[in-house]
Amino acid sequence: MQLPVSPEVAANAVGNIENLVTLTSGQYTMGSLILMVSYGAHFAFILYFLMTSMQLAPRYRIVPIMSAIVMASAGLSLLREFTTWQDAYTLVGASYVPMQGESIFTNAFRYGNWTITVPILLTQLPIAFAISRPDLHKRAIRMSIPAVLMIWTGLYGQFGETGDFSRLNIWGVISTIFFVWLIIEVRGVITAAIANSPPQLVNWPKNLWYYFLATWGLYPIAYALPQLGFTGDIVVVRQLLFSIADISTKLIYGIILSRYLLRRSALEGY
Amino acid sequence: MQLPVSPEVAANAVGNIENLVTLTSGQYTMGSLILMVSYGAHFAFILYFLMTSMQLAPRYRIVPIMSAIVMASAGLSLLREFTTWQDAYTLVGASYVPMQGESIFTNAFRYGNWTITVPILLTQLPIAFAISRPDLHKRAIRMSIPAVLMIWTGLYGQFGETGDFSRLNIWGVISTIFFVWLIIEVRGVITAAIANSPPQLVNWPKNLWYYFLATWGLYPIAYALPQLGFTGDIVVVRQLLFSIADISTKLIYGIILSRYLLRRSALEGY
Amino acid sequence: MQLPVSPEVAANAVGNIENLVTLTSGQYTMGSLILMVSYGAHFAFILYFLMTSMQLAPRYRIVPIMSAIVMASAGLSLLREFTTWQDAYTLVGASYVPMQGESIFTNAFRYGNWTITVPILLTQLPIAFAISRPDLHKRAIRMSIPAVLMIWTGLYGQFGETGDFSRLNIWGVISTIFFVWLIIEVRGVITAAIANSPPQLVNWPKNLWYYFLATWGLYPIAYALPQLGFTGDIVVVRQLLFSIADISTKLIYGIILSRYLLRRSALEGY
Amino acid sequence: MQLPVSPEVAANAVGNIENLVTLTSGQYTMGSLILMVSYGAHFAFILYFLMTSMQLAPRYRIVPIMSAIVMASAGLSLLREFTTWQDAYTLVGASYVPMQGESIFTNAFRYGNWTITVPILLTQLPIAFAISRPDLHKRAIRMSIPAVLMIWTGLYGQFGETGDFSRLNIWGVISTIFFVWLIIEVRGVITAAIANSPPQLVNWPKNLWYYFLATWGLYPIAYALPQLGFTGDIVVVRQLLFSIADISTKLIYGIILSRYLLRRSALEGY
Amino acid sequence: MQLPVSPEVAANAVGNIENLVTLTSGQYTMGSLILMVSYGAHFAFILYFLMTSMQLAPRYRIVPIMSAIVMASAGLSLLREFTTWQDAYTLVGASYVPMQGESIFTNAFRYGNWTITVPILLTQLPIAFAISRPDLHKRAIRMSIPAVLMIWTGLYGQFGETGDFSRLNIWGVISTIFFVWLIIEVRGVITAAIANSPPQLVNWPKNLWYYFLATWGLYPIAYALPQLGFTGDIVVVRQLLFSIADISTKLIYGIILSRYLLRRSALEGY
Ligand SMILES: CC1=C(/C=C/C(C)=C/C=C/C(C)=C/C=O)C(C)(C)CCC1
Ligand SMILES: CC1=C(/C=C/C(C)=C/C=C/C(C)=C/C=O)C(C)(C)CCC1
Ligand SMILES: CC1=C(/C=C/C(C)=C/C=C/C(C)=C/C=O)C(C)(C)CCC1
Ligand SMILES: CC1=C(/C=C/C(C)=C/C=C/C(C)=C/C=O)C(C)(C)CCC1
Ligand SMILES: CC1=C(/C=C/C(C)=C/C=C/C(C)=C/C=O)C(C)(C)CCC1
Ligand code: NA
Ligand code: NA
Ligand code: NA
Ligand code: NA
Ligand code: NA
Ligand code: NA
C-alpha cells in the first residue's frame, strides 16, 4: 500500500481535491450513494422520455428524444464517476484514504460530458417553444457558442483547485463572462417563447426562466467550493450539489418540457 | 489478509452490522441469492410495465411507465448491493469473514434509491385513481414531503446500528413520526379515490389501503432488527425482509395498479 | 495458492459438490460452454417473445410477455452461474482445482430464481388456455403454493449434497410430495383447457401435459445426481441436465404457447 | 509468473493451439481486433433485423426476428471469446505468452453456440421461401438432426487439435459425413424454394445455394488448420476465418433473406 | 512494477506511441475524458436514429437504421479503447507511465471497426439521395472497394509509427491513393444526387460534398501525427482528432442525412 504523496507533488498530479482528502466511512458512503442514485435516475428516465415522445404532435417529438439522449449520455458519465470513486479510495483502519494504487478520482468527466449535453439542452428550448426554422438554427448556435466556451474554460480552470487557487479563480471569472453571455442569449429565446406562446400556457416560459437561473447557477458554486477547505464534508457537499444540479437541469427540466408539450399538442388539436 | 478490526473502531467505521458478523456458507449463499433474485426480478419486470402501458387509455399510460422507471432504478441499486455483498466477504476456512481488503457492505444505497422511487410510487396513486389535475399536484407534493423527511432521517439513523442504538432509536422515532404523517396523507388520497371510483372497482382502492400499510410497514421492522443481535441469521433475515418489501411495494404494487387500470380503461370505453 | 480443505470441513462449507471435485480441462470447458450457451439463449429469446406478443389478440399478449420476463430473469441468473463457475476454479498444472481463493460455486441461485419464474410459468397455462377470470386466479394460486413449497424444501435439501445424503434425501422426498400435489393441480388446468379448447387445437393441451411431465421431471434427477459420486463427469452431466431442463421448461415451452396462441388468435378472428 | 508447461502436459490440458503459441504484439492485436469487430457487428445488427421485421408481411416477420436472436446469441458468445483472449495472454518482454495465471483460450464456445444458432439459421430457409406448414416442420427437423450431430462430433474432435491429430481427423471425417447429409437436406429445401418462388425472384434461392456452400464450407477449413503448424500466424488466420464465416453465414445471410422478403412482401401486395 | 522496456524492443512490441510516452495527470485525464465522451455520445444517439427512422417515408427508413448500427458498433469499439486506455497507464509518483503489467493501448481497434462502419456510411449516401436500385448497388460496391483497401493498408502501416517511419509513410501513401480513388467514386454519387434532387433541396448534396472532404480528411492527419514527436501532447491531440472525426463522420453526418430525409419525405407527400 502506498500512502498519499507529499502535498506539493499531489497538487500537481491529482487534479481534484477528492484525491487529497481522507474520508470517514459515512462520508465515503454518502459519496457512493449520491453518485449511484444519480446514474440510476438518469438511466431509468430514458424510458420516460422515449414513451412520452410517442404521445406528442410529430413536430415536438424530438424534444423528449433529446432528453433521452441526454439521460443516456449523462448516465454513462455518472456511472463512470461512481466506478472511479470506488476505485480511488481504500479502507485503512476506519478511514477511506485516496491515492492507494493507481486510480484517482476526477470531476473532469462531468465537464467533458457537458460539451455534448449542454448544446442539446439549449437547443431543446427553441424547439419546444415552437420557434420556426431559420430563427431556431440561429438561436441554437448563438446559445451553444458561449456555452461551450464557458465549459472549456471552466474545465481548464478546475484542474487548478488543488493548487494556489489563482488558476481556479482567473478561469472561473472568464468562464462566468461566457455564462453571462449565455444567459443573455437564453433570455432572448425566452422572450420569443413568451410572444409565441398560446395564452393559456404563457406562464410556462416565464417560470422556466427562473428555473433555469436557479438550477444552472448551482454549477459555479460547486466549482468554487474547494476554496472553503480541503475536507471530507466539502467533498461530499460538492458531489451533492453536482447531483442536485444534474437532476434539475437535465431530468426535471426534461419532464417540464415534456409536460408543456403534452398540453401544447392537445391545444393544437393532436 | 486483514482480520476484522477491534469492535470499537469497527462500530464507527462500518455503518452496518453486515460488516461485523461472520457468516456460514449457507448464510452467505442465502444473502447472495436474495439479492440476485431481487435485482433479476426488478430488471425483468421493466418489460411487463412497458408492454402494459401500450394497452391502457392514454391518460393512464404514465402509471406503468412510472413503474418501469422504478424497476430500472431499484434494479440498478440492488445489483450494486449484490456486488458489494460479494466483495465484502472472504472465505476463511469454512466461514465468510467481512473486512477482508477494502470493501464494506452498506444498506445506505437502499435509502438513497428510495429518495427517487418513493415520490414516484406515491404519485402513481392519485394518477391511477384519476384525481384531477390541480388536486393531483397538491396531493403528490403533500405526500412526498413527509416521505423524503422519513427517508433521510432514517438514513441518518441507520448509520447508528453498529453503536449503542441511541442514534438508531432516536432517529427511528423521528422518522416514524414522518411516516405517520405520510400515512395520513395517503389515507386522504385513498378516500378521494373511493369517492372517485366506478362502483364496480371501488374495492380496489379499499384493499390497496391495507396492502399499503402491510407492505410499507416492513421497512421499519428491517430498520430495527439489528437490536435483536449481531448474528448471521439477523443479517440474512433483514436482507430477506428488505427484498420482500421491495418486491411488494414496487413490483406487485405496480402490477395491481396496472391491472386496475386495464379494467378502468375498458370501463371508460377504451 | 490454497488447496482444497479437508473433506469434513468442506462438506459443511461448500454447499455443492462442484467445490469438491477437480476437473479436467475438457470438463471445465464443457461446464463453461453449457452455462454460456444457456444464458445466451435466454437473453436472445427475449426478442422473440416481445415481438411475438405484438401479433396476438390483446387478451393473449400477456403470455409471451411473461415468457420474456422469465427469459430476462433466468438469463441474469445463468450469467451469474457462469461467472461463479469461472471464478471458482483455478488451473493447477493440467487440472482445474476448486477452492482457490475465496469464490465457491453454488446451484442455489437456480432455486432462488425459480421462486420468481415457476409461478409465472404456471400462471401462463390457464391464461393461454383462456380459462376465465375468477377460476384463473384460483388455479394460479393453487398451483403456485405447492410449487413454492417444493422449491424451498428442495433448496434447503440441496445444501446437504456434500454431506451424508440424509438431509438431501429427506428433504428431497418432502419436496417430491409437493411436486406430486403440483402435478395434480396442473392436471386440473389441463383438463379444463381441453374442455375449453377449439376442436382444431385440442391436441395442444393434451400434448403439453406429457411435455410438462417429461421436462419438469428432469430437475429432481439433477437434484439426486451427486449420490452417484463426486466426479467431474457427474458435475458436468448435472449442469447439462439443468440446462436442458431450463431451455425445455422455459424457452421451448414459451415458444409452444406462443405458437398455440398465434393459431388461437387467428381462429378467434384476430 | 508461470511459463508454459511442458508440451505433453499442455497437449492434454489446453484444448486449443492458442494456448501453446507465443504471439507477437501484432498477432495478439489482430486477434483482439478480429474478435472485437465481430461481436460489435453482431450486436449492432440486432437493430437492423428488429426494425426490418416491422416492414414485412406478417407471415415473414419471424425470419428477421430469428436473425436478431442469432445476432444476440452469437454476439454474447463472441464477446466471451474476446474476453477470454485478453485474459489468456500476458505480455512478457515483447511477446504475448499464454498460460500465464489460470485462464486458457477456447474455441469450444463457438461450437456450443452453434447448437442454438445453426438450427435457427436452417429453419429460416423454408420459412423465408414460404414452404407451407407440415412440410416446413418436417424439413426443419430433417436439417437440424445432421446439423447438430455435425456440430457435436466436431466439438469432440477439436479438443484433439493439440495432440497427435488422429482424434481431430477421425472425428472431422465423421462430422463431415453429417455435413454432407445436411447439404443434401438443404438442397431439398432449395429445390422446393425454386419451385415455389415467384418468377421474378427465382434467382434468389438459386444463388443462395452457392452462397451457402461457399460460406458454411469455411468452418471445416478452420477446424483443420492447426495441422499446418502451431504458429501465431495460423492462430490469427483461423480466428479471421471463423469471423468471416460468422459474418457471412449469420449476418449477411440474414440481410439477404430480409431483402428477399421485402421484395416478396411487395409482390404479395403488402 | 515493470518500467518501460528499452526503446528498440518497445518499438517492435507496442504498436502505438501511446505505449512509449509518459503522461502528466492532466494529459491522462484528457485522454480518458475524450474517449468517455465519445462512447457516451455514440451510444446515446442510437436512440435518436431509431426514433427518427419511424418518421420517414418507408423507402428512406433504412438510412437512420444504418446510422444506429454504426453508433452501436463504433460505441462498443470506443468503449473498448477507453478500457484499454485505463488499463495501459499506471500512476507512478505524479506521472502516468505505460507498460506497467500486461496491457498495451492500441488504435488498431479503430481501423478494424471502420471495416464495418465505412461501407455502411458510404452506402447510406446513394440510398439517402434516392439513386435507384441497380445503380445503387453498383455504386455502393465501387465505393466500398477502395475504402476497405484504404483501411487495411492504413492498418498495416500504423503499426510502424513507433519505428523509423518508413513503414508508416510508404503504406500511408498507398492508403492515400485508395482514398483518392474513393473520393472520385463519392464525387460520382454526389453528382448523381444533385441531378436527382428536388430543386428546394439541391444544396444539401452540394454542401455534403465539402463536409465529407473536411471530416474524412481528419483521419490521415491523425495517422501522420506521431512524426511530430513522441510526446504526451501529441498523444492527446491525436485522440482528440480521432474523436472529432468520429463524431463528425458518423454522428453529425447521420443527423444531416436524417434531417434531409425528413424534408424529402415531406416533399414526397409522406
Ligand atoms: C459559470 C461557471 C461555470 C458554469 C457551469 C454551468 C452553468 C454548467 C451547466 C451544466 C449543465 C446544465 C449540464 C447538463 O448536462 C463553470 C463551468 C462550472 C466554471 C465556473 C464558472
Ligand atoms: C418508519 C421508518 C422507516 C420507514 C421506511 C419506509 C416506509 C420505506 C419505504 C420504502 C419504499 C416503499 C421503497 C420503495 O422503493 C425507516 C426509514 C426505515 C426508518 C425507521 C422508521
Ligand atoms: C421434485 C423435486 C424438485 C423439483 C423441482 C422442479 C420440478 C423444478 C422446476 C423448475 C422450473 C420449471 C424452473 C423454471 O424456471 C427439486 C426442487 C429439484 C428437489 C427434489 C425434488
Ligand atoms: C464439416 C465439419 C464441420 C462443419 C461446421 C459447420 C458447417 C459449421 C457451421 C456453423 C454455422 C453456420 C454457425 C452459425 O452460427 C466442423 C464442425 C467444423 C468439424 C469439421 C467438419
Ligand atoms: C487517407 C489515409 C487514411 C484514411 C482514413 C479514412 C478516410 C478513414 C475514415 C474513417 C471513417 C469515416 C470512419 C467512420 O466510422 C488512413 C487509413 C488513416 C491511413 C493514412 C492515409
Ligand atoms: Na476502493
Ligand atoms: Na486514489
Ligand atoms: Na468476496
Ligand atoms: Na468487508
Ligand atoms: Na478461475
Ligand atoms: Na472455489
Ligand code: NA
Ligand atoms: Na492478458
Ligand code: NA
Ligand atoms: Na493462458
Ligand code: NA
Ligand atoms: Na491503469
Ligand code: NA
Ligand atoms: Na501499458
